[in-house]
Amino acid sequence: MTSAELALYTRLRRRAALLQPELAKRLLAAYKLIRESLTDAELAEAIRSGVADQVINELLSDQALDPMFAPLRSELDRAVMGAASKAAKDLPRWLRGEFDVLNPKVIEAARRLDYSVINDLKIDVRQAVQRAVIEGFQQGKGPRVAARWVRGAVGLGPKQVEWVTKYREALEVEGRPAGRIESMVDTYRRRLIATNAETLTRTAALDAQRQGQRLSWEDAADRGVVDLSRLR
Numbered sequence: 543m544t545s546a547e548l549a550l551y552t553r554l555r556r557r558a559a560l561l562q563p564e565l566a567k568r569l570l571a572a573y574k575l576i577r578e579s580l581t582d583a584e585l586a587e588a589i590r591s592g593v594a595d596q597v598i599n600e601l602l603s604d605q606a607l608d609p610m611f612a613p614l615r616s617e618l619d620r621a622v623m624g625a626a627s628k629a630a631k632d633l634p635r636w637l638r639g640e641f642d643v644l645n646p647k648v649i650e651a652a653r654r655l656d657y658s659v660i661n662d663l664k665i666d667v668r669q670a671v672q673r674a675v676i677e678g679f680q681q682g683k684g685p686r687v688a689a690r691w692v693r694g695a696v697g698l699g700p701k702q703v704e705w706v707t708k709y710r711e712a713l714e715v716e717g718r719p720a721g722r723i724e725s726m727v728d729t730y731r732r733r734l735i736a737t738n739a740e741t742l743t744r745t746a747a748l749d750a751q752r753q754g755q756r757l758s759w760e761d762a763a764d765r766g767v768v769d770l771s772r773l774r
Contacts, residue, residue: 554755557628558747561621565743568614569663573697573735575610576602576667580696585689594675598692602671607664614663615656618746622652625754626761633758647760651753659746670695673703681707694728697735706731 543551580601588597600606626648674695678688695703709730713723762768 550755553632554748554751557625558744558751561624561747561750562740562744565614565617565621565747566739568617569739569743570697570736572610572614572663573667573739576607577693577696579606579610580671580693582686582689582693585692586685589675589678589685589688595672598668598671598675602664602668604664607667608660611660611663615660618656618659618750619652621747621750622655622753622757623648625751626651626757627754629751629754629758630761632755633762645761647764648757651757655746655749655753659742659749663742666699667696669700670698670703673700677703677707694731697738698731699738702734702738705734 584597584601585594588594671692674692675688678691683691694706698706706727710723710727713726718726759768759770763770
């Protein structure tokens with residue numbers, strides 16, 4: 543990596559780091575809304591009746607989840623637009639020009655990024671919840687306990703749902719009091735969710751910076767002042 547490339551990469555990471563906390567805040571807020579929409583009573587009845595998959599698919603449909611992720615989607619759009627605007631100012635002086643942050647290319651790029659990010663998040667939520675149902679059955683838990691596990695899975699990855707189950711099993715083997723076990727498991731789960739949110743939004747913030755960098759050069763090409771075929 544050349545010194546110029548390293549400087550660019552460092553700048554993009556620094557800018558992404560400034561965006562990440564707000565994105566994480568929006569993501570955690572979305573997870574909270576999703577949990578609140580999944581009531582223990584409704585989930586327990588669905589599990590008891592053997593229609594958990596059907597009910598969960600309805601509760602976590604795109605139509606149900608899109609409004610909950612809407613604030614995060616808006617923040618991602620602003621991140622791409624802001625990144626493109628800043629990147630345009632980074633161009634060599636002879637390439638700079640009036641940059642329209644609301645031009646169709648910028649808006650389309652923002653939409654592509656937020657669609658990709660939000661779509662992956664929705665898939666993660668559904669898979670984690672489905673994994674929690676399976677874990678509940680495998681552990682022989684009753685519908686009410688399984689329902690709590692399902693709500694607690696929101697914000698975790700499917701594999702992490704298994705980690706939480708194994709952690710609970712280890713504490714039970716140690717013979718710890720039930721109340722203490724639940725407290726420790728809850729702390730462990732919250733840490734995993736927070737780490738997930740940080741990792742996911744850090745990646746999204748950096749992707750926004752990369753999009754902005756690309757868009758600034760494409761704008762220069764559209765103005766006819768640079769030939770993209772000669773760039774690497």
